Amino acid sequence: MKLALFDLDGTLIDSETGIVASIGYALEKLGAAVPPREELRSWIGPPLRMTFPRVLGDDAATIERAVELYRERYSATGWSEHVVYVGVAEAIAALAAAGTTLAVVTSKAALYAPRIVASLPFGAAFARVYAVPPDSAHSEKATMIAQALADFGVAADDAAMVGDRHFDIEGARANGVRAIGAGWGFGSREELLEAGADAIAQTPALLVPLLRARQAPGESACSAA
The missing domain is CATH 3.40.50.1000 (HAD superfamily/HAD-like)
Structure with a gap:
């Protein structure tokens, strides 16, 4: 090979710690309920724009805002939490x-x-x-x-x-x-x-x-x- x-x-x-914490940060900032940690584990892998609609619905502007908020925390600390x-x-x-x-x-x-x-x-x-x-x-x-x-x-x-x-x-x-x-x-x-x-x-x-x-x-x- x-x-x-x-x-x-x-x-x-x-990378569960950094990703899950950053997802939770984004959802909390938007006033949305944060799913249980075990459910959020299934969010690890697919792109965020495929997973945020599970909680936030299909409104494109809301999804983009969630991605921005996720990146806000992930860029600061989440990327190294692995x-x-x-x-x-x-x-x-x-x-x-x-x-x-x-x-x-x-x-x-x-x-x-x-x-x-x-x-x-x-x-x-x-x-x-x-x-x-x-x-x-x-x-x-x-x-x-x-x-x-x-x-x-x-x-x-x-x-x-x-x-x-x-x-x-x-x-x-x-x-x-x-x-x-x-x-x-x-x-x-x-x-x-x-x-x-x-x-x-x-x-x-x-x-x-x-x-x-x-x-x-x-x-x-x-x-x-």
């Missing part, structure tokens, strides 16, 4: 040592993603960070994965996408890229399997063996449970 693409939130870092998952640094180091090109493909806004990746102890291992424009209302995973394949000149069957939500899996499959579920993240095992994950690593320690294996799509999807 020549190219490994990684999601950010829920895959490289546990921890690296145990075992991720070792997995990244092993892949880099093997000569695998690494890149981040995230639905997080480009306002923050490069800064967050650069702050990680292993951030320099990533050749590029793909993130969505600030005004985007879509995940754009498929588009970014396609761009990464083109940028690095790597064929789809020599690449893999690692992520914890269905957006990651669907984006990979749209490009014929091997889709590896990060079972330690915010998405459920069922979500990853339903999206068509080729395999699921339940812990970062199991990730490198899966990436080195060359199972056919759909084969042994539970092998690293």
Whole structure:
């Protein structure tokens, strides 16, 4: 495998604290009820413009104001309120040592993603960070994965996408890229399997063996449970 693409939130870092606190800040400023924390966990991954309507309705101006308020807090402190998952640094180091090109493909806004990746102890291992424009209302995973394949000149069957939500899996499959579920993240095992994950690593320690294996799509999807 020549190219490994990684999601950010829920895959490289546990960013729940900063994201949930910033969502709550925005909703409180708008006088809206804040859903339970467990429900807000499901908001981690999709773009804000896809999730705020769950509480605020479809009024475009209100949604944009919520996004502004979220970014107000997230830009100040929320972006740094995360921890690296145990075992991720070792997995990244092993892949880099093997000569695998690494890149981040995230639905997080480009306002923050490069800064967050650069702050990680292993951030320099990533050749590029793909993130969505600030005004985007879509995940754009498929588009970014396609761009990464083109940028690095790597064929789809020599690449893999690692992520914890269905957006990651669907984006990979749209490009014929091997889709590896990060079972330690915010998405459920069922979500990853339903999206068509080729395999699921339940812990970062199991990730490198899966990436080195060359199972056919759909084969042994539970092998690293």
